[in-house]
Amino acid sequence: MANINELKYTYSLRIADNAWILSHRLSEWCSNGPLLEEDLALTNIALDLIGRAQTFYNYAAQLEGKGKTADDLAYRRNERQYYNNLLAEMPNGNFADTIARQLLMSVYEYYFFMSLQNSKDETFAALAVKTLKEVKYHMAHAADWTVRLGDGTEESHEKAQQAIDNLWMYTGELFEADETDTALIAQGLGVDNPSLHSLWETHIKNVLEEATLRLPTADYMQTGGRKGVHTEHLGHMLGEMQYLQRAYPDAKW
Amino acid sequence: MATDTQLDLWEVFIQSRNGSHHMHAGSVHASDRKMALQNARDIYTRRGEGSSIWVVPANSIVASNPDDADMFFDPADDKVYRHPTFYVMPEGAKQI
Amino acid sequence: MSINTAPAIDDARLSKFEESVQRGDAVEPRDWMPEAYRRHLIRQISQHAHSEVIGMQPEGNWITRAPSIRAKQILLAKIQDEGGHGLYLYSAAETLGISREEMIEQLQTGKAKYSNIFNYPTLTWADIGAIGWLVDGAAIVNQVSLQRTSYGPYSRAMVRICKEESFHQRQGYEIMATMMKGTPEQREMAQDAMNRWWWPSLMMFGPHDSDSPHSSDAFRWKIKRHSNDELRTKFIDKTVQQAEVIGLTIPDPELKWNEATGHYDHGEINWEEFYRVIQGNGQCNKQRIAHHKKAHNDGAWVRAAAEAYKVKQAVKNN
Numbered sequence: 001m002a003n004i005n006e007l008k009y010t011y012s013l014r015i016a017d018n019a020w021i022l023s024h025r026l027s028e029w030c031s032n033g034p035l036l037e038e039d040l041a042l043t044n045i046a047l048d049l050i051g052r053a054q055t056f057y058n059y060a061a062q063l064e065g066k067g068k069t070a071d072d073l074a075y076r077r078n079e080r081q082y083y084n085n086l087l088a089e090m091p092n093g094n095f096a097d098t099i100a101r102q103l104l105m106s107v108y109e110y111y112f113f114m115s116l117q118n119s120k121d122e123t124f125a126a127l128a129v130k131t132l133k134e135v136k137y138h139m140a141h142a143a144d145w146t147v148r149l150g151d152g153t154e155e156s157h158e159k160a161q162q163a164i165d166n167l168w169m170y171t172g173e174l175f176e177a178d179e180t181d182t183a184l185i186a187q188g189l190g191v192d193n194p195s196l197h198s199l200w201e202t203h204i205k206n207v208l209e210e211a212t213l214r215l216p217t218a219d220y221m222q223t224g225g226r227k228g229v230h231t232e233h234l235g236h237m238l239g240e241m242q243y244l245q246r247a248y249p250d251a252k253w
Numbered sequence: 254m255a256t257d258t259q260l261d262l263w264e265v266f267i268q269s270r271n272g273s274h275h276m277h278a279g280s281v282h283a284s285d286r287k288m289a290l291q292n293a294r295d296i297y298t299r300r301g302e303g304s305s306i307w308v309v310p311a312n313s314i315v316a317s318n319p320d321d322a323d324m325f326f327d328p329a330d331d332k333v334y335r336h337p338t339f340y341v342m343p344e345g346a347k348q349i
Numbered sequence: 350m351s352i353n354t355a356p357a358i359d360d361a362r363l364s365k366f367e368e369s370v371q372r373g374d375a376v377e378p379r380d381w382m383p384e385a386y387r388r389h390l391i392r393q394i395s396q397h398a399h400s401e402v403i404g405m406q407p408e409g410n411w412i413t414r415a416p417s418i419r420a421k422q423i424l425l426a427k428i429q430d431e432g433g434h435g436l437y438l439y440s441a442a443e444t445l446g447i448s449r450e451e452m453i454e455q456l457q458t459g460k461a462k463y464s465n466i467f468n469y470p471t472l473t474w475a476d477i478g479a480i481g482w483l484v485d486g487a488a489i490v491n492q493v494s495l496q497r498t499s500y501g502p503y504s505r506a507m508v509r510i511c512k513e514e515s516f517h518q519r520q521g522y523e524i525m526a527t528m529m530k531g532t533p534e535q536r537e538m539a540q541d542a543m544n545r546w547w548w549p550s551l552m553m554f555g556p557h558d559s560d561s562p563h564s565s566d567a568f569r570w571k572i573k574r575h576s577n578d579e580l581r582t583k584f585i586d587k588t589v590q591q592a593e594v595i596g597l598t599i600p601d602p603e604l605k606w607n608e609a610t611g612h613y614d615h616g617e618i619n620w621e622e623f624y625r626v627i628q629g630n631g632q633c634n635k636q637r638i639a640h641h642k643k644a645h646n647d648g649a650w651v652r653a654a655a656e657a658y659k660v661k662q663a664v665k666n667n
Contacts, residue, residue, distance in 0.1 A: 027412050027421070030428055031405040031640070034648025035260065036436050037281055037292040039405075043429040044295045050422050057418070071417045095651045144287050151661060152654025159650070237413075244416035244474055251532050253416040253474070253524075257645075258652050259449040262440075279509070280440040282449065284655035285662065296433055300513070319380045 002180075004187070008121060009063040010083070010180050011190055013073065014226065016056035017084035020074055022105065023049035024237060025092055034095050041141060045102070048134040052127075059123055075245040079235050080228040087170040088225075089234045093163065096149050096156065100163035102142035107203050108174045108196070109135045115191040124189065143207045150211025157212065164208065165216045172221025175200070180226075260284045264314060265293040268305040275307050283308075370571055375501040378444040386570050390500050391445050392461070393572065395452045398438035400464035401431045403456075403637050407471040408480060416474060423520050424477060430517070434510045441502040457642055465623065466549050468631030475528055475535075475542035481521015483543075483550040483588065489514055490584045491554065499571035522591060529595045536596075543592070544600045551615070552623045554581040585613045 002010075026046035033039030057070035087105055092098045113135055116128035149160040175197040177185065184190025205215050224230065244253065260282040266275035278297045283289035289308040297303065317325055333339045342348075362381050369376075376382055405428050412428070415421035439449050455461035466484050471477065492514065495507045528539040555561060555577040567573035585604075592599055603616030626634070 024413065027425055030412055030425065031402075031409040031432075032644045032647070034644075034651035035282065036402065036432055036439075037283065037288075037296065038648075038651075040429055040432050040436070041291065041295040043425055043432070044299070047422060047425055047429070050418060050425070054418050054422075071419075074418055075416075095648065141291060144291070148284075148288075148658040149651070149654050152656075152658045153650070155650050156654030156657070240413050243414050248532065248534060251416075251535050253420055253527060253531075257450050257453070257649065258656055259453070260652060260655060262443065279437055279506070280443070281436070284652075284659045288655065296436060299429070299433070316379060319377070 002183075004189075005063050005065075007180050007183050008124075008189065009060050011184060012056045012060035012063060012124075014083045016053045016060060016073070017082050018088050018105075018109075019049040019056065020053035021082065021084040021234070021237070022088040022101075023047075023053060024241060025089070025101075026098075028092055029098065042098075045138050045141065048138070052131055052134070055127055059127070071245075075242050079230060079238055082230065082234065082238070083226050083228060085170070085173055085225040086222055086231055087167065087174065089231060089237065090167060090170065091233055094159060096159040096163040097166070099142055099145045099149060100160065100167050102138060103146050103207065104164075104167055104171050104204065106135055106138040106142050107207075108171075108200055110139050111196040111199050111203075112191050112193075115196065118188075119190065120188040146207055146213070147211040150208070150213040160211065161213050164213060168216040169218045169220060169222050172218070173223040173225055176223065176226065178226055260288075262311040263289040263293070263308045264311050265297055266307040266309070267293075267297055267303040268307075269302060270304050275305065278302075280311065281308070367569075370499050373571075375504060376499050377501045385566060386572075387445055389566060389570070389572060390503065391442055391447050393567075394438055394442040394445075394500075394503055395447070395455065396462050396464075398435045398442060398452065399456045399461055400467065401435035401438060403463045403467045403641065404484075405431050405435075406637055406640055407467055407469070407633070408477060410471045411474060411477050414474070415477075420524075427481070427517055427520060430513050434506075434513070437506040437509060438503075441500075441506045444502045453645065457638060457645070459629070459638070462627070463637075464553060465626050465631065466553050467637060468626050468633045469545070469549055470632050472545075473538050473542060475525070475538040476546070478521050478524030478528065478539065479542040479546040481517055481519075482525050482591075483521070483546050484553065485514065485517040485521060486588060487550045487553045487584050489518055490580050490587075494575045494580060495573075497571075497574055503572075522595075525597065526595045529597060540597060543597050547600050548618060548622075551581060551585070551618055554578070554584070556620070556623075582612045585615060589613055 023046045026042050026049065029042040029046075030039065033042055053074065054070050057073045061068045061070060061073060085105075087101060090097075090101055110132070113128040113132045116124055117132065119125045119128065146160065149156040151157070175193045177193050181190055181193060185192050201215075208215055244251075261284060263281050263283055265278045265281055267278040268275045278293075281289060281292040281296055283292050286308070290306060293306050293308050294303075298306070363383055366376075366380075366382060366386075376386075408424060408428050408431075412421065412424055415424050439452060442452060443449060452461065456463065471480065489511065492507055492511050496504060496511055498504045498507065525539050525543075528535040558576045558578045561577055589599055589604065601616045603614070605614055607614045625631070629635075
C-alpha cells in the first residue's frame with residue numbers, strides 16, 4: 001500500500017485539480033456575462049478557486065517532496081494525470097448550464113469541506129476552514145440564480161431544467177470512494193464521500209423545489225475523473241492552458 | 254426581441270469596519286434584494302473594504318432639491334451659539 | 350412665469366453655474382447645469398465606460414492561456430477591475446439622466462465611441478505586458494488628471510478608479526521586465542509588443558491640442574484639466590526611463606531629450622492611422638462590437654428571467 005504522504009499527495013492534488021479546472025471554465029465567462037455585475041461575480045468565484053487550487057497544489061508539492069512548484073503541477077501534467085471530477089470540466093454552455101454546474105458542485109464542496117474541517121491532518125483541516133467561507137458564498141450565488149431561472153420565464157425554466165438534467169449523470173462520481181479515499185477515511189484524514197450523498201441530494205432537492213424544477217433521475221452515472229479518464233473536453237482545455245508552458249519549457253513568466 | 258432591461262438601479266452603502274458610518278460607495282444594477290446585495294459585495298468589497306453593506310433601491314431615496322438650498326441650509330449659518338467655540342471659558346478653567 | 354422671462358432666468362443660472370465652477374465647487378447631479386455641459390459629460394463618461402468594458406476583450410483573449418497560476422490570477426483580477434470601472438462610470442453617467450440601456454445601445458450602434466486602442470489585437474503574451482504597462486500607463490496619466498474634474502460623481506468614480514488601477518501599470522511592467530530577463534525568444538517577443546503598442550498608446554491622448562475639437566468648453570467647465578499634449582508628454586517622460594531600465598528600445602528614431610523644455614521630443618504620430626481606426630477600419634473594430642453584442646444578446650433571456658422572477662415575488666408578497 002502507498003505510504004501516507006503519497007495518499008495525502010493524491011488527495012491534495014484531486015482537490016486542487018477540481019478547483020483549477022473549474023476556475024478555468026469560470027474564467028472563460030470574463031467579458032461574456034449576461035450583466036456586467038454578473039460578469040464580475042463569476043470572476044470573483046473563479047479567483048477564489050484559483051487561490052484554492054494554488055494552496056492545495058502547494059501542499060501536494062510539499063508532500064511529494066520532489067521540489068516541484070504549484071505551477072509544475074498545474075501546467076506540466078498530461079491529460080491522464082489530472083484527477084478532477086468530470087463535472088468540473090463540463091463546458092460552460094449557456095448561463096443556466098454554468099449555474100447548474102455551480103450548484104451541483106458547490107453544494108457538494110460545502111459538505112465535503114465541512115467534513116474535511118475535522119481531518120486529523122492539520123493542513124487539510126485549516127485549509128478546509130478557509131475554503132468553506134468561499135464555498136458558502138458560491139453556493140448561495142448558485143442557489144439564488146437557480147431559483148430565479150427556474151421560477152423566471154418559461155424559457156429560463158426550460159433551460160434550467162435541461163441543464164440540471166444534462167449534468168446529472170456526472171454527479172455520481174462525486175460520492176465514490178476508491179482505495180485512496182478508503183485508506184484516508186480509515187485514518188481520520190479524508191472525507192467519507194459516500195456518506196455525503198443523501199445530505200447533498202436533500203439540499204439540491206430543496207433548491208430545485210423552490211425553483212419549481214424537478215430532481216432528475218439517471219440510468220447510469222459517468223465515472224473516471226479520479227483515475228484520470230476524462231471527457232473529450234479536458235484535452236482541449238489543457239491544450240490552450242498549457243500552450244506557453246509547453247512551447248517555451250525553459251522560460252519563466 | 255423585447256426592449257432590453259439592465260435591471261433596476263440600487264445605491265450601495267458600505268461600512269468599512271464596525272463602529273464607523275455606512276458611506277455611499279456607488280451603485281449596482283440588480284432585479285432583487287439578494288442580487289443587489291451580492292452584486293454590491295462583488296463590486297465594492299473586492300479589496301476588503303467592508304464589514305457591512307446596505308443596498309437601497311435608487312428610487313426610494315428622497316433627496317433635497319438644490320433650489321431649496323437657501324431655505325434648507327442657510328438659516329443654520331447664523332446659529333453660532335450651537336458651537337462650543339461661541340462660549341468664553343474663564344481663564345484657568347480646564348476643559349471637561 | 351411668462352415665456353419671455355425664461356432666457357433671462359437661464360442666463361442668470363448660467364452665470365451662477367460658471368462662477369461656481371470657477372471657484373472650484375463640484376457640480377452635483379441635481380444642480381442646474383447647461384445642456385451642453387450635460388451632453389459633453391454624457392459623451393465623455395459613457396465613452397470612458399465603454400472603453401473599460403470593451404478593454405476587457407483584448408486582455409480576456411489571453412486569460413485561458415496565461416502561463417502561470419500567478420499570472421492568471423493577476424490578469425483575471427485586473428480585467429475584473431476594468432469591468433468594475435466600467436460599472437462605476439456607467440453609474441456616474443446615469444446620474445445625468447441617461448440609462449445604461451441607452452448607453453449600451455449607443456455603443457452597439459456606433460453612436461458612442463470607445464478608446465481606439467482596443468481595436469488592436471493581442472497577439473502574444475507580451476502584449477498583455479505591453480497593455481498593462483503602456484495602455485494602462487497612458488490611461489492612468491489621463492485619469493489622475495480627471496480626479497479633479499468638476500462633475501462630482503465623475504470625480505468620485507475617478508478617485509476610486511485611480512486607487513484601484515495603481516497595480517495595473519505595475520503588473521504590465523513586471524511582465525515586460527520578467528520577459529526581458531528571460532530567454533532570447535522572450536526578449537524578442539517583448540520588443541515586438543513594444544513596437545506594436547508604443548504608437549497606438551501615444552494616440553490614446555487624442556489629437557494635438559491645436560486639432561482637438563471639444564477642448565474649449567471642457568476647459569472652461571473644468572471637465573478637462575490638462576491638454577492632450579501635456580498629458581502625452583508626461584506619459585512619454587515617465588515611460589522612456591522605464592523602458593531603458595529593462596532594456597527595451599522605443600521604436601521612434603526621432604525621440605530625444607530636450608534640455609530646453611525638460612521633456613522628450615518625439616517623432617510625428619501617424620494621424621492617418623489614428624483616424625482610419627476611429628472610423629472603423631482597425632483590425633478589431635467589428636470583432637469587439639460583435640463580441641459585445643453576442644454576450645448582450647445571449648444574456649437577454651437571463652435578464653428577462655430575473656425580471657420575471659421579481660414580478661412573481663412581488664405578486665406573492667402582496
